[in-house]
Amino acid sequence: MITTRFTELFGIEHPIVQGGMQWVGRAELVSAVANAGALGFLTALTFPTPEDLIKEVQKCREMTDKPFGVNLTILPTLKKVPYTEYRQAIVESGVKIVETAGYNPREHLPDLKRAGVKVIHKCTSVRHGLTAERIGCDAISMDGFECAGHPGEDDIPNLVLLPVARDKIKIPMIASGGLGDARGLVAVLALGADGMNMGTRFMATQEAPVHENVKQQMVENDELTTDLIFRTLKNTARVAKNTVSQEVVSIEAKGDATIGDLAHLVSGQRGRVVLEKGDMDYGIWSAGMVQGLINDVPTVKELVDRIMEEAQQIIDRLRNAYS
Numbered sequence: 001m002i003t004t005r006f007t008e009l010f011g012i013e014h015p016i017v018q019g020g021m022q023w024v025g026r027a028e029l030v031s032a033v034a035n036a037g038a039l040g041f042l043t044a045l046t047f048p049t050p051e052d053l054i055k056e057v058q059k060c061r062e063m064t065d066k067p068f069g070v071n072l073t074i075l076p077t078l079k080k081v082p083y084t085e086y087r088q089a090i091v092e093s094g095v096k097i098v099e100t101a102g103y104n105p106r107e108h109l110p111d112l113k114r115a116g117v118k119v120i121h122k123c124t125s126v127r128h129g130l131t132a133e134r135i136g137c138d139a140i141s142m143d144g145f146e147c148a149g150h151p152g153e154d155d156i157p158n159l160v161l162l163p164v165a166r167d168k169i170k171i172p173m174i175a176s177g178g179l180g181d182a183r184g185l186v187a188v189l190a191l192g193a194d195g196m197n198m199g200t201r202f203m204a205t206q207e208a209p210v211h212e213n214v215k216q217q218m219v220e221n222d223e224l225t226t227d228l229i230f231r232t233l234k235n236t237a238r239v240a241k242n243t244v245s246q247e248v249v250s251i252e253a254k255g256d257a258t259i260g261d262l263a264h265l266v267s268g269q270r271g272r273v274v275l276e277k278g279d280m281d282y283g284i285w286s287a288g289m290v291q292g293l294i295n296d297v298p299t300v301k302e303l304v305d306r307i308m309e310e311a312q313q314i315i316d317r318l319r320n321a322y323s
């Protein structure tokens with residue numbers, strides 16, 4: 001049993017979080033994570049309308065009586081997103097934990113706070129973490145350069161990012177990026193985090209609502225099988241390397257690409273086909289360097305239990321070795 005400020009604040013058993021993943025954060029996965037004693041997040045924008053999000057929250061509640069949350073990602077999108085309506089849907093659904101990601105969540109905080117919602121802001125830099133603390137977020141999820149999705153533009157990996165953040169930021173912090181096993185959990189606790197977030201690792205579980213080909217691809221891939229796209233647009237995303245990501249990288253290498261030049265390749269609707277139909281070169285899909293640590297497709301409970309058991313063994317081994 002590892003109790004931290006994070007587990008106490010959010011009323012969960014284990015210091016493990018399944019953060020927001022577009023098209024993946026659905027009730028099947030999130031309820032399995034909750035039932036395993038960790039904290040899972042539905043991804044608001046996975047659902048076409050705010051009403052659909054409310055229905056998914058209800059579905060998730062029927063599948064677990066443990067806490068879970070909703071992720072609201074605020075980044076550039078190809079189509080305009082009604083963020084206010086999604087926020088209102090979150091409040092209406094009665095969910096009490098929100099993970100914001102991307103831009104400063106300031107405009108969303110008053111409504112969320114009034115409704116008694118605790119907010120974890122996902123940051124990729126210490127300065128953004130300090131802002132999150134100052135505007136009243138309850139915790140941060142610090143996302144190192146290793147992560148899948150959007151690592152920001154500073155390129156600081158967790159070995160430096162986490163202790164620097166810990167020295168400057170007081171609110172509870174979970175670590176995100178490059179994490180997939182007990183060694184990662186113990187390491188980030190040592191670096192000053194109060195828990196860890198896993199995205200890619202949770203995609204390679206039985207309950208993750210993605211095609212079997214995607215899960216097997218993550219087992220086959222290694223730590224080198226990612227690409228950084230949108231570098232030239234200052235909206236960097238780490239994605240699984242495939243023929244589409246390579247095409248995007250080569251278009252950007254010419255130096256003057258606009259989102260208009262890339263949209264036909266990178267649209268989330270194409271990425272969704274990869275995840276749902278298993279057509280691995282149809283579009284872009286997110287996965288991190290942690291693929292190098294993924295060798296199997298367990299159930300969520302097997303994964304969480306294994307991490308917690310092995311973390312305890314590592315802590316005991318270190319205690320015996322150095323006492």
Ligand code: NAD
Pocket residue numbers: 020021022045073074075076077078079148149150230233235237259266267268269271286
């Ligand atoms: P989308 O189809 O609107 O856009 C596809 C990609 O292009 C996204 O990464 C988006 O940030 C980027 N993009 C769009 N317009 C842009 C612009 N003007 N300048 C620079 N980049 C631009 O998005 P989607 O795939 O439907 O995703 C919805 C939301 O979820 C977005 O905010 C996206 O960034 C985010 N997302 C998160 C993850 C994750 O959790 N790891 C994965 C995919 C997408």
